Amino acid sequence: MSHSGSNFSGTPDSDYGEPTNFELSEFLKFDEWIEEDDQPSLLSASTQNPVYRAHVIGDSGLATSTHGGPSIEGREQKEGKERVAFKTKTEVEILDDGFKWRKYGKKMVKNSPNPRNYYRCSVEGCHVKKRIERDREDQSYVITTYEGVHNHPSSS
DNA sequence: CGAATTTGACCTGCGC
DNA sequence: GCGCAGGTCAAATTCG
Numbered sequence: 738m739s740h741s742g743s744n745f746s747g748t749p750d751s752d753y754g755e756p757t758n759f760e761l762s763e764f765l766k767f768d769e770w771i772e773e774d775d776q777p778s779l780l781s782a783s784t785q786n787p788v789y790r791a792h793v794i795g796d797s798g799l800a801t802s803t804h805g806g807p808s809i810e811g812r813e814q815k816e817g818k819e820r821v822a823f824k825t826k827t828e829v830e831i832l833d834d835g836f837k838w839r840k841y842g843k844k845m846v847k848n849s850p851n852p853r854n855y856y857r858c859s860v861e862g863c864h865v866k867k868r869i870e871r872d873r874e875d876q877s878y879v880i881t882t883y884e885g886v887h888n889h890p891s892s893s
Numbered sequence: 894c895g896a897a898t899t900t901g902a903c904c905t906g907c908g909c
Numbered sequence: 910g911c912g913c914a915g916g917t918c919a920a921a922t923t924c925g
Contacts, residue, residue, distance in 0.1 A: 839896090839897065839898085840897080840898060840899080841898090841917075841918075842899095842900090842901095842916075842917060842918075843899080843900075844914095844915065844916070844917095846914085846915080847913090847914070847915095853915090853916095855916075855917080859896095859897085
């Protein structure tokens with residue numbers, strides 16, 4: 738880890754009394770940022786920015802019983818859970834990847850002075866979720882985390 | 894009018 | 910057992 742932008746070892750503005758061991762504030766464990774030269778699949782529009790792609794493999798508490806609702810759709814893909822995190826340098830967090838996203842809920846993370854936005858695919862049959870968050874160190878960078886795989890073409 | 898968006902409240906999981 | 914963190918849904922409102 739040499740040129741990893743996301744890395745906090747001090748956190749002077751906020752001291753939560755964290756003992757030690759600081760991989761990442763959350764499950765997002767970026768092994769390493771891969772500089773994608775050309776990605777014709779994602780972020781087709783305005784891809785003039787350096788896009789860093791990092792595959793995150795998290796197999797903890799996913800596709801399990803959804804809380805709150807005793808009865809759920811139950812339509813979860815036990816096989817196909819894919820979590821991919823993209824770090825892109827952009828001003829707007831609303832990157833158009835060619836799909837329709839419906840924003841649902843906003844939360845403020847403690848490790849970031851910026852709120853986290855949750856998006857969900859509005860296309861029926863496509864239960865892909867997208868998490869957008871700004872970098873805590875470089876607000877010029879946006880971290881987009883995709884969850885799931887699209888089951889629908891880009892557009893009808 | 895319809896759909897999408899917003900904010901808040903609520904629930905669950907884990908930690909100590 | 911309680912607290913904290915994170916995540917989701919619901920209702921209300923607004924925009925197109």
